[in-house]
Amino acid sequence: MKQLLVIRKNKLGKHALLFLLIFATTMLPVFAGESQILKKTFVSVKFSGGNLATAIASLQRSSRVSFAYDKQVLSQYQVGPFTVERENLEKVLQRLLQHKPLDYEEVNRVVVISKKEEPLNKQVAQVRREITVSGIVTDEKNLPLVGVTVGIGGTPTMTTTNGDGQYKILATRAEDMLVFSYIGYVTAHEMVGNRTTINVQMKPGTSQDLEEVAIVGFGTRQKKISLVGAQSTVNPQELRQPVANVSTMLAGRVSGVVGVQRSGEPGKSSADIWIRGIATSFGNSSSPLILVDGVERNINTIDPEDIESFTVLKDASGTAVYGVRGANGVIFIKTKSGKIGKPQILFDYSEGVNTFTRKPEMLEGVDYMNLVNEALTTRNQAPMFTQEYIDKTASGLDPYVYPNVDWIDAVFNKFGHTRKANLNMSGGVDNAQYYVSLGYFGESSFLKTDDQAQYNSALHYDRYNVTAKLNVNATRSTKVEVGVMGYFSTRNAPYESPSTIFGSAMAATPVMYPTMYPGGIVPGITSNGASINPYAQLTRNGYRTENENQLYSNLRLTQNMDGITPGLSATVMVAFDAFNSLSIRRAKRDDTYTVDKNSPYNPDGSINLQRTWTSTQPYLGFSKDNGGNRQTYVEGALNYQRDLGRHRVSGMLLGYASSKTNAFAGDITSSIPSRLMGVAGRATYSFDDRYFLEFNGGYNGSELFAPDNRFGFFPAIGAGWVISNEKFFEGLLNTVSFMKLRYSYGKSGLGLITSGSRRFAYITEVSDGARGYDFGKNSTTNTGGVVVTEYAVPDMAWSTSLKQDLGFEVKFMNNRLSFIVDLFNEERTGIFMMRRSAVIFNGLQNQLWGNLGAVKNRGVDGTVEYNTNIGEVSLNLRGNFTYNKDEVIENDVPPQRYPWLEQRGDNALARYGYIAEGLFIDQKEIDESAVPGDKSKVQPGDIKYKDLNGDGVIDANDVAKIGRGDVPTTVYGFGFNLGYKRFQVGVLFQGISNADRMLRGRAIMPFNASDASNAYAIAADRWTVDNPRQDAFYPRLAYGEDRNFNNTRASSWWVKDVSFIRLKTALISYALPNAFLSRFGIKNSTVYMQGINLLTWSKFELWDPELNTDNGISYPNVRTISLGVNLKF
Amino acid sequence: MRKTIYLFFAMVALASCKKYLDKLPDDKLSGEDIFESWQTAQKFLNNVYSHVPDEFGQRDGGKYEESDNYNNGGIWTGGSDEAEFLWGFVRSNNMNIGAWDATSDFVKTYWTNYYQGIQGASTFIRHADEISDLSQELKNRYKAEARALRAFYYYQLLRIYGPVVMMGDEPVDPTATLQIPRSSVDEMINFIAAEFTTAANDLPVIPESDGDYGRFTKGAALAYKAQALLLGASPLFNGNTDYADLKNKDGKQLIPQNYDVNKWKTAATAYKEFLTTFGSTYDLYRVSDANGHNAYRSCRDVMLVDWNVEWIFARRGSVDSRQYELCPRHDGAPSGDVKGGTGLAATQRMVDAFFMANGMSPVTGYNADGTPIVNAASGYQLTGFSDFKAPSSNATLGAKSTFNQWVNREPRFYVNITYNRSTWLNPTYPMETTLFRGGNSGKKADGSGGDYSVTGYVVRKSMSTGKWGNSSDHKLVMLRLAEIYLGYAEALNEADYAGNLTETLKYLNLIRERAGIPQYGAGANALPIPANQVEMRDAIRKERRVELAFENTRFFDVRRWKIAEETENGKAWGLDIDATTEPGFYNLKSFETRVFNKKHYLFPLPQVEVNNDVELVQNSGW
16 A cells, blocks of 8 residues: 555556555456557668668668558659667658558558559549458468458448458448458458459467467466567367366366376366475465466466457466465466447357277286285295185185275276367347357266166266346446356265275275175175275265356446557456355265185085175265355546657556455354455566566465454566667578567565464464363263464564576567577565464463465476468467476575485475385395385385485485475477368477476375275286396385384385376367358358377386276376367357 | 556555455464363363373374374284284384384384474473363363373373473473483482372362263372382382483483382382272272172272272273274174284283283293293193183173193183183173184184184273273273282382381282182181292282283383393294194194394484484483
């Protein structure tokens, strides 16, 4: 608020303040100011002589103004050498056209040079002449473009193309300029001349263009050339994939985003994403701020069809305005709204088949028994299975008594299913436009169901998205936008979670019991309920249904205030979101039985079953959970944009407040709404499209901080230099068409304290739910406990992030080949964490918190793109990469005994353990070496660890960094789009490198449990006495936790590289000939086939390398192949 | 004028901003409110009590997770030569094989638990007088309870870690950066003894009402005072030159280097004071039936009858998890009441320690290969089977074939040990528990699943005679009179064998008499009186091991006596549970090799503390 009082000293500030107060609670973006190119553009040109056409061309190059002219006409006139230095474009033109029968005019930001007409004749001609111009507008694939706006420059005459891309318009003069505009395409200009048919092929709007705009913080539009910060965008088209969650499609598609998909489970398949990696630690959130239409919302439940633009703000110039929310980067998603034109109906439908990218391979029964026996007998224990038992199992003749079950096959089907549909309609007239969309996404899983069950436990997920947008010009200067979005989803699933079932399927040995006994009797072994039958867990234990409903609404009012001062506008936005969820669980559990191995058959020949578990819940029980929250957001802003000659200035001043309430809070503290409020400002200045300067600032705070310490100021500055617009660069333009350098430096913060840490750290917390104590002689009573859980940290604040970014952009070959590279450096200090330097003997329940941690993050990201057309073939090649190196600078841990114990300097998620030196060769080596536990149980073939401090014991003093963790340093993607006639092929490869995982837990550590457990088939790749290989996957096998103790320690032996490259997506589409479809009212249609996660190359082959599991017990990622059709009506 | 208007709006906006974010949870209990009323102050005191260890919770004992989620149950039963847990996650299993160090979680757990209790007690003592709705007398009593608890927690720290940091009388300032050196053993013992004495002055002899059972009483305070003095007199802390180098940075010796026999005398005096003061309050628990004194029932039920006359201090414990470990798996049992987890196995050495019915030790020592040296005079048979009816057997059942090692043992053997083919103690389900491979509670015949005993024996003491996990207020006894008798006898013998012989024998024999076995130099079938201090020491230690088996004293006793290098080191023994035939099961087999070095007499101090407090010296060897 302090800023406001400072700003009000100048004139601009007064208005800003006034409007801030009027819309006290809220605010918004704007851009205004009709440019008068001729008057405001200054050029410097050195022309060595030639015809007028070449002279104008060089003017065009140096001024970056678009000209339209008839080359044949102009090349008739000769022009002598001339030099202008910073001269007004209009004056230069006047001079050039002097004494020539030519005239100039500025039409829609295009300077049109045309034949001069006699004033008298002109009048007559206008009355008399009417030229009907018609033609067809096509896209880059030569397919008709529907709904393209075709206008005549400088006049209100306007039409749109019909379903066949055809238009017809009446021009009045040969000099009339037809302007073709369509979202996502470069606006095309054509002078009528003496033509009556003008066909236009429009180019997608990816090339650098003066008019191209970018979305910056708070959704404000800014000319792309003027950006001083690092931001990248994703073409929303690319996000249209048959997946539930957009977040899974980001990695490898956009530079600076690190993403990993952790699960493929329907309804739970979102990805973890980070912007430029992780720059924090100690349990603080490292997730970016995700804004949908300016409000913090969930990225994953948006229908990709509804996304208009997707922007990632990576550096301080983009994130400073978000203050205490911005340090982890910002993703800004803007959804579609209506466009002027005839109603346009689009329908897209696809149907897909899912398979596992990789399925765990477990040991088959006979192999299992042989390996178990080996693990036992080679360690002086009795074998578990007799040869007779093994032979009977192998014969398969008596599957109830000697079962051999592949549990993975028993619980999983081979295929899952995906269905996706979207129907949307948009259109509008001058004063009102609309966009409505209805989307559906459905996915079913691989989990089997049982025909005998009386209820539906199939795992499937269905989601319906609805979007409605309306834009109305309430008055000539007032625009109103209303948007309502939402979804409702249903997830039906077995009562037991898929990971539980999966875990049981890996734990159950193949020879434990059959899937079912005759008559649907459930097999099970132990009386205490352990060793649960996975198939029964899947099909017999009930089901759960989870429903979610979400409503997002936005109302925005934009007022043009040119009346006060040209270029000024104000906007106010209010958003209201509501979410609720309901989860119903119906659990049951059947009695379990097992065959009496001593007398497997009854006299009548039936199987002799003994009951091992008596159910207390043999019928479906009932329980439920509710969840929900409400969020309100208000924003009000003043925007100013003005071009003054070669100087261009803009400003924004914005205030906002948000409040989010947990509707089902469990305690007082969490029932208090999370609130944020702040002011953000931006000022930009550019000179001659060569030099750019920008200031961004945020001043904001939240209820998390002490009243005296609540608000922080987060400034950022940035500068850009378009070198290619310099005069000295002119000679290079034929090779290097564009070159820009930019730099930004600034501050953002992070005050979002994640769960598990402290909210309201500035007050002392007393728990009255602490441990109590039971008193009483016979019966006891416990009146509960009270304890001071946390002492106040009055000066607690947000963590502060200083970000620097140096960017370099260059384009070659007339913009066909482009490179963008950004170097970044971030220093995060004051990371909120519990004191680690405090002694425990102070007796506190929890150590005090403080802004103590520091992390540094450096790296580089970049993009390369190449577009070309060879004959009828259009080709787009692109690639991007992100590399970052994070480093803990301060962790509040005192000096350690040994240097390898020091964790400063390691990355935030580094992995620690013993260093494995190999496998013991003989007993002598064991006798001479240190081991972590009972040496008498260690044998040749077990893992030998490095005794780092040489004290003869392997213990915590021998723990060193052994891995980086599962978040990669490097993420990259590359691919191409190829178009030929009606065919289009697109492919994207995605990869990560420098990530690892440490294997541990059930099944992946063979036979390491007090009760039985299966092992991966790779257990066959092991050290044996007969084949003592150091390169075996497993050391000598052992049975039971005590005998496995040495080998199951966290160590580098188990650290596995999970780098991979995968064919992430592939698309092939074919546009059907129009003639065929038009009789059905379909103007345009495309059929396509799409694949996700088609191929994966990785050294790690046990399970999908992206999964967040150390032993593979996690619902796998899926490969999807789908067939779809896209129709335009 | 316009400026003024703007300024006005600006101020309104500012004010409303402030309010918008002012959403303090102000209706919550704050730090200052706690001691305003007894209603919340008593809950604070409850929380101070909650640091009394739950020794039935030893399966997860020592578990430590961030944010106050730890289990203060000890790891003393499975961590001593008495027993072994089956499950790999149990922390005593790591300790037994030497796989632990200053960073192990349980090392931090007990340290954290007791210091939190100390801080809580000091806070209560400091603020109790602020309670507005409580009489001064009660305030004094509750302050005395807090004081006794604080001394109790220091006593626990001392026996686990050796001398530690003492925090003084006032609560710690939470924001302070503490750099405090360790105190010496003598300073700690003196403080603990003095504090128990002070507390005892304001404590009642017996709880005022039934609802007050479990609170510190005068008896509990004075009993623990004697226990602390006994600890201070013991070889570990009395002239233990192995710790000559354990000094603070200023050279202060932490463990006394000169043996002082008077410490035993002081301890004996404290025990005597207790026995004199509470002679009519406490007594050994006895059950009689038609045949007179029933030793088996007495020794079994002293653990099961809550707050019987022998109990001095007790708390409610995790009965469910303990009894699940004690109850065998019992495949095929007709009821879940008798189907447990078989998780806590008694070692062969513990089994050997129980006397014969004639009061003699069956085993006098062990050969280098681990086999026992049988005391021929005791009548103990290593092999063969006899028809035998155990006192634990159901009254309606007759004698049955029993392995000779388990025949004619003393009643406490049958109270403590579930052995192969013994009868389960739930009279409704008199099952036979079979512990060999393929037996109803042994390893499964096909090796699949199942909880089993790693030694072929299961611990039985404290097991309910009803269903397992019958937690209907079955308490955990922390200190009972038998331990006081044995402590007193030990202190007397160490102070002066000859001078105290009569008194020593009196209390030692009281234990034996109740256990139903012949006494030394008195009663029927009397055994000879131990002839000298060494023999008497041996007799007292054997008695203590048996009487207090599985009651968390053995772990500390072998350390106190400095004999752990023999008892806790090397191969640990059980029966051959992997044998594929039942006869093979009866063979002796080692289940693991335990590691105990000199450094293991004391826990290390948590590494993080040594790192964070530059004044803190680590225990020798760690």
